[in-house]
Amino acid sequence: MGGSKSKSIKKHAKVAFTDQELEVLEVYFELLKCHDSINGFLTQKSMLPEFPENPDFSVKLYNWMRERCNNQQIDYTNFVITLELLLKEQQEYYLSDYKFRVLEKFELFALISLGCLENQKESINRFSVSYSQGSLVIKELLNMYYYNQEIKNSTRNDLAARSVANSIFGQKSTLPFNQFIGQAKQQLIYANKMCKSYFTKKFINPYFKYGIPKLTSSSFILNDQVLALLQMSSPDFNRISQLDLKFSSSVTNDDLEYITEIIIDTQQPLLFLFKNREDESQNDTFQQQVFGAYISIDETIETHFIRKKQKDPMGILYNPKDQISLYFGDEKSFLFSLLPKYQLFMSTFDIQSKQCFAYINNRAFNLQVQQPYGLGFGGDGKGNFRIWIDEKIKGNATNRINNQCDQTYEMGYLLEPHVEFLNLTSIEIWGVNYEKKQQKK
Numbered sequence: 001m002g003g004s005k006s007k008s009i010k011k012h013a014k015v016a017f018t019d020q021e022l023e024v025l026e027v028y029f030e031l032l033k034c035h036d037s038i039n040g041f042l043t044q045k046s047m048l049p050e051f052p053e054n055p056d057f058s059v060k061l062y063n064w065m066r067e068r069c070n071n072q073q074i075d076y077t078n079f080v081i082t083l084e085l086l087l088k089e090q091q092e093y094y095l096s097d098y099k100f101r102v103l104e105k106f107e108l109f110a111l112i113s114l115g116c117l118e119n120q121k122e123s124i125n126r127f128s129v130s131y132s133q134g135s136l137v138i139k140e141l142l143n144m145y146y147y148n149q150e151i152k153n154s155t156r157n158d159l160a161a162r163s164v165a166n167s168i169f170g171q172k173s174t175l176p177f178n179q180f181i182g183q184a185k186q187q188l189i190y191a192n193k194m195c196k197s198y199f200t201k202k203f204i205n206p207y208f209k210y211g212i213p214k215l216t217s218s219s220f221i222l223n224d225q226v227l228a229l230l231q232m233s234s235p236d237f238n239r240i241s242q243l244d245l246k247f248s249s250s251v252t253n254d255d256l257e258y259i260t261e262i263i264i265d266t267q268q269p270l271l272f273l274f275k276n277r278e279d280e281s282q283n284d285t286f287q288q289q290v291f292g293a294y295i296s297i298d299e300t301i302e303t304h305f306i307r308k309k310q311k312d313p314m315g316i317l318y319n320p321k322d323q324i325s326l327y328f329g330d331e332k333s334f335l336f337s338l339l340p341k342y343q344l345f346m347s348t349f350d351i352q353s354k355q356c357f358a359y360i361n362n363r364a365f366n367l368q369v370q371q372p373y374g375l376g377f378g379g380d381g382k383g384n385f386r387i388w389i390d391e392k393i394k395g396n397a398t399n400r401i402n403n404q405c406d407q408t409y410e411m412g413y414l415l416e417p418h419v420e421f422l423n424l425t426s427i428e429i430w431g432v433n434y435e436k437k438q439q440k441k
Helices: 002-010 017-037 044-048 056-067 076-085 104-113 121-126 132-145 154-169 177-187 193-205 222-233 255-265 434-441
Strands: 128-130 174-176 240-252 271-279 286-297 334-339 343-346 357-362 374-377 388-389 424-433
Touching: 002 056, 002 076, 002 154, 002 343, 017 044, 017 076, 017 193, 044 056, 044 334, 056 104, 056 424, 076 104, 076 193, 076 357, 121 177, 128 177, 132 154, 132 177, 132 193, 132 222, 154 222, 174 177, 177 193, 177 343, 222 334, 240 255, 255 343, 255 374, 255 424, 343 388
Parallel strands: none
Antiparallel strands: 128 174, 240 424, 271 286, 271 424, 286 334, 334 343, 357 374, 374 388
């Protein structure tokens, strides 16, 4: 199977690819030529059928690869040379242009997405990225999770990308390329890893596994790109294989009872999602907002915040004199906002952390120590919650958000600074199932 062209490359220089990988690349190159070619060289149409998740990106990738070729034509040798940059680590490069060795995988992906054909690092750093261009880069990054599946509802899928762009750009309309990259990598910590995985699956190993969690029911908030966004930014979220819908409702005053039962009965980590709509009296340009909390439970961790009892899997003991027993969660928990901009606030690991990840109290608990009734996230163990949802959830003036900091999660405003009181319109709660290999451990 193949091999002659690969041997020719290896006669003249070392290559980062193994013999088996070169064979795969040679077969793949022949497949691309079958789609379309001119005199044995690839054309724009050659790659198009292999990128149904993003046809435009395939054209930009072709142009970028051709620009790296000395003769401006993509033969097999040039195909291998350019793919070294996308598939191999910097220390492994042998053939590729030295000028691009300092660029990480996400930087290369962004250059391709932006259609930037600059060859010098200095020129690249002077390159400006507009808000619309940045949104497109993020959108194409999130679409990697589709892999060879046609995306039919692009309008719906723009929302997550715009949310990240809102966070990156703030009030600015443009950013220098290197600043855009730095901000994006702060938001999406697995961007480099995902880019390498995507190109590996595309060109080397079609059986390489990655994906987003499956939903057992439809959602008014979650879609594929939102799941991809959470997956690319959270250390724990990318272990999830499936999300089970536990609760979905337009807000009523009876919701706390149902939420309490879910928290007590489930043995799964939980994903909380909240839709909020500002009241006209709060802001002239009131808008819909989405935020939430991912509350992780690690059964292997023994702390006084996680009480392992047969009938108390989430650690909620009804000790009438123990207020700490109302808290649940572990250090992998985090808070986040999805609209109007994406932000994620991990739990802090310093010695001052109170580890008050989540809180639930219901009148049925009959605590002898007086504590507020409701659902809370974050805080210091004394009621100063980052998010507080009162027992009378609907239209209650005591529902609050945006304590800018607390002693459990990282600092920052979940929503805009002027938003203090919540006017919740809907709630979703999802149970988390990890991959089977993780469960066995």
